[in-house]
Amino acid sequence: MDMLTLCIGIVLAPLAGSAVAGLFCRVIPRWLAHSVTILGVAIALAFSMLVYQRVGAGETMNVNLYQWAVSGALEFNVGFLIDRLSVLMMLVVTSVSLMVHIYTIGYMAHDPGYNRFFSYISLFTFAMLMLVMSNNFVQLFFGWEAVGLVSYLLIGFWHTRPSAVYANLKAFLVNRVGDFGFLLGIGLLAAFAGSLDYVEVFARAPELAKMVEPATGWPLITAICIGLFVGAMGKSAQIPLHVWLPDSMEGPTPISALIHAATMVTAGIFMVARMSPLFELSETALSFVLVIGATTALLMGFLGIVQTDIKRVVAYSTLSQLGYMTVALGVSAYSAAIFHLMTHAFFKALLFLGAGSVIIGMHHDQDMRNMGGLWRYMPITWITSLIGTLALTGTPFFAGFYSKDTIIEAAHLSSLPGAEYAYFCVLLGVFVTAFYSFRMYFMVFHGTERFDRSGDHAHHSDEGEHHGLAPGEEPEESPWTVWLPLLVLAVPSVVIGYFTIEPILFESWFGSAIHVGQAHDVLSLVAREFRGAREMGSHGLFSLPFGLMLCGMLLAWLLYIVRPRWPAYIAKVFRPVHGLLMNKYFFDRFNEIVFAGGARVLGHIFWRGGDRLVIDGLLVNGGARLVGWIAHASRLLQSGRIYQYAFAMILGLLFFLTLLSPRV
């Protein structure tokens, strides 16, 4: 098969699976729904591997498949740009998606929306593939919105829960803010580059860099890049548009793993990397990216410390890791960002699915205060979660170590404004990451068993579903469909960094897919000190980040295993800080009061003054009255009398005769 056929197959197989499972969700049996969607995604994965082989051999492809519309010189196409960047994303998306599909069989076994769920996640896979394989901004935007839509549908999957509906609405609204910037960026490109095709736009980037935006006088390229990055901030949940991601944990856990950790939230990172030829031309934009990323990385890590809901801890850790990737983008280490994106996809999916497994074991109780000592009951989940935690915290030789250490080093070596701040943030972030990760690990798997305390935690939700273990009940290991993906994901979480760091980062594996300007090329500086993956690992054992990580781990061990009473005491002593963290820096409160409240007040004013008085009274009703009046008047013209009609025709004729004659 040629590459184009493969690519079409990759996109269409999940779509077909989704269509079958979705359109016939009420008729087909469950086994059919999951097998057809899994088959679709498996085909996509297999084909992606074939494409990977070709691309690895140096082939690339840039074709327009179908022209959707033309408007003047602007073309709206559907097309594929397949190079090493997109193929890497395709592999990550399809492989994680396949694992999540399999995992879902066990996790959603008793859910009435089983078929619908499979349809959604396959649809998501399709949309995400369209996004990463696109060769133009229109299709990128289509994929961007489509993954947003599916994410909205899945966060609100249990749509009878008010909290889920609130969360999906929030995700939707916050993403609109980001999309606004994104659209502005695309619109500026369309207006000034005159094209929406990546290659054409990139070819014109040097011209764009010399222009200024005529209305405001801003440097055009900076305006474009910041616009695009605002889009990425929405999708990849960077401060201050991060508020939707923790709430998105209302969705089922497989979704949290697939969409809100491994793939969709990294779309923003991918997009910025894809746009590297543009971002390289604007140092202002890069600094902006850098500062936002660094702030997110550190502040979101702190929030992970005080959470008690197991999924929320992982969610905040995701936010913090996304911040790391953004920092890498900011220092022009795009390959490092993509590299961390890849390793993170594996170990974060592992952690999420592990958390899901724990939740199954705990009968859908997510409160870590009710867990403890689970290692005895759920051995596979325990081991794989430990691996995930070690990878996340950046233990040398694990996947996360290579990518994260590179980012820290890159931030250290960068000379962009804001790089010192970023270096500080990511370095401190290591300690924080280790602390909250091991806090979670110890609270869940070690220490005293708290789930058999009768009564006080077995709460009932609104629908009367029973959550948590009944008194005397013991957690059990999850079914094989749940632990198999854990085992499969554990492998890359350990080894993928070791094997791929050298080609991806230091042998310019991405080739022309990523463009880095000479002045910003920090990775080449990092490469100078690089002596191979093993060397880097063993050197890492004596480095500052590893020390910080050990400190974090020991502190967690001290507070949650050795002296479990201390945390409450510390919280009491540092009440203001604790309160700040518990309230998530008051972002939600701020948004609620200033934006939502302000919008309400403003809306009320406009409704009173603008809408009811001017629009309704004057324009709509007035306009409607006027229109109605004219309509009735013009009806009178239509008298039904034939001689009047003829007269009108002759008058019209005379009018045009006199109109045109004087010009002779």
Add this chain to the structure above:
Amino acid sequence: MDFGIEHWLCVGLRHHGALLGLNYIDMLDNYLPILLFIIVGIAFGIAPMLLGRLLAPNNPDPEKLSAYECGFEAFESARIKFDVRYYLVAILFILFDLEIAFLFPWAVVLREIGWFGFWAMALFLAILVVGFVYEWAKGALDWE
């Protein structure tokens, strides 16, 4: 169609605005036979009526003065109801009558236009025959 817009634009616009010169006197000469024809026609129409008035005996009575054709009173309100079949017959008559207008000039030049002309008229008449068959079979020619 070869509109050739660009070509005309380049060449033609230059000529615009000038008046087409016409020699009206020469043109009127051509119409002299028509004038004569009109005079003769009018004379031909008036002469019999004049002669009739001058030469015929004139003894009117009510029966003689009443309408004798088509069954209408000659001087009545024009807005009375009357049978639509008059119109039908009249229209059909005109239809087939008018074909003569084509046949006369055709007959004059038949030698020049040859077989092609012959078959063209045959085709025209054939189509008319189809129409004739139709009106006949539909009963449009039956009075009752």
Add this chain to the structure above:
Amino acid sequence: MNSIMPNLYPASAEIFVLIMACVVLIVDLYCGKKLPGIAFVLTQATLVFGGVIVWLTADAHVALTFSKMFIDDLFGDFMKIAILATMAIAMTYGRSYLDDRGLNKGEFYLLALFATLGMMVIVSANHLLVLYIGLELMSLSLYAMVALRRDDAAASEAAMKYFVLGALASGFLLYGMSMIYGATGTLQIDEIARQLAYHAANKTVLLFGLVFVIAGLAFKVGVVPFHMWVPDVYQGAPTAVTLIVGSAPKLAAFVMAIRLLVGGMFLVNEYWQLALLLMASFSIVLGNLTAIAQRNVKRMLAYSTISHMGFMLLALASGVIDGASVADLRFSVLNAYSAALFYTVTYVLMSLAAFGTLILLSRAGFDAEMLDDLKGLSRRSPWFAAVMLITMFSMAGVPFFVGFFAKFSVLEALIQADRIGVAVFAVLMSLIGAYYYLRVVKLMYFDEPVDSTPLVAPTGLRVMLSVNGVVIALAGIAPNSLMSICALALGYSL
């Protein structure tokens, strides 16, 4: 004297339709009683095979025949196929309606075939008189079809008005043609263009002729101030006939406009563009505003036609850009005229679906034509309510329905011609227009049905209407293919 046999090959489709019309006439006369469906079947076969013949004889070569009075080019072929298809669809829709009312006689099909023939002749006319003959053949057939329901006062009145005003408009057209003849000395359309280009013509006479021709044209298209017949005829005629009057003749009129104004008198475009622009603007205002006040759907659609045709004329009037180079001019002309063609074709598609839905709702002894008859359609038939929904959204120009792309391309042509004010005005007016289309949707989906009798309609109508709706929807998803066909067809002729 030219006595050489003319080349009949380019006119083979017309000859076929003519012969078949005669055959239908005779066959229906003698076998109509015994085989009631024969006229319908033969007519459909004629339309389909006529289309096939056009398709088979189409090539990029421009053929002139009958002493250069008849032209066969790709643009004409495309339009002929569109006309034949439109008529075939209209016949399918109309059959049961006519059956229920005792109008399903051979004459209807006969007249439809002759009207089709007239339109085909218009499409292929390269001579003013041929054009006129085609126009009269089409118009007379249409007048008679409107009067098909003889015992109905409204229908007779409509036919009478249509006929008298149509005769007046024909008079205008003929008068205009004679003036153009006086100014240029020829009746052959391409020759007129050549005369204007190479020889000086009396401009006063020419422009007088032009105005009269435009008036005649405007009557056929139905734009202000030559639109008065449209609402009365649409309402008075039987719905099956309204369907025909409102669809295929618009295609023929479009060709007429292209042949006469672009083909013949492109050099005086500044004059006719101004006239078209004014008529278009008046039509958009009047059509959209008056449609709001209508309670009768057929009348409402009549006013909507007026505004749509105004929109189409906007594109026709935007072909030329001042100060453009020759290459740019060609590009902009092609762009604007193919936008107009695309608009016409999509409009015809939508109007077929709208009237088709009205026929679907009608039954023996009951004509669905008031807005209230559409109430609660979604409950009576969700599928056909959806078809009507697509049609109405498309007519209103809601984004990502085909009507939106049609409006969009017209606006683009306007902006290209630097008529931004007109473009803004057109958008505002179509916003007002959206009101009455959306009102139909509201009635269908949010109101209780007044009439809850189940829909009875033959399979042919159901299938064809569904296909029609799907085609409109698909054209909205992938407007580009139809657009490029339009540009291609025109590109071969311009």
